[in-house]
C-alpha cells in the first residue's frame with residue numbers, strides 16, 4: 513500500500529489544484545465525477561476540500577456572491593502547503 517502511495521500523490525497534485533474550481537462549479541460534469549471518486553478514496557484530499565469549503569462558506573456568510581481573489585489565493589496557498597507536507601510524507 514505504501515508503495516502505491518507515491519503514485520497516488522501525483523494524482524492528488526492534479527486534483528487539489530482543481531479543487532477551488534470544483535467548489536465554484538467550474539469543472540465539467542465528467543471531471544466532477546473523477547474528482548468526487550478520488551475524494552472518496554483519498555482522506556488527504558478530502559481534508560483539503562473540507563478546509564476549502566469552510567473558507568468558501570465564510571465568504572458566502574458575508575453575502576458575497578463570488579470568492580474574492582484574495583480568498584482564492586489563500587485557499588490555493590493552503591493547498592500548496594498541505595501538498596508539500598504530503599510530499600515530505602511520501603518521500604520518507
Ligand SMILES: [Zn+2]
Nearest residue numbers: 524554556557
Ligand atoms: Zn488525493
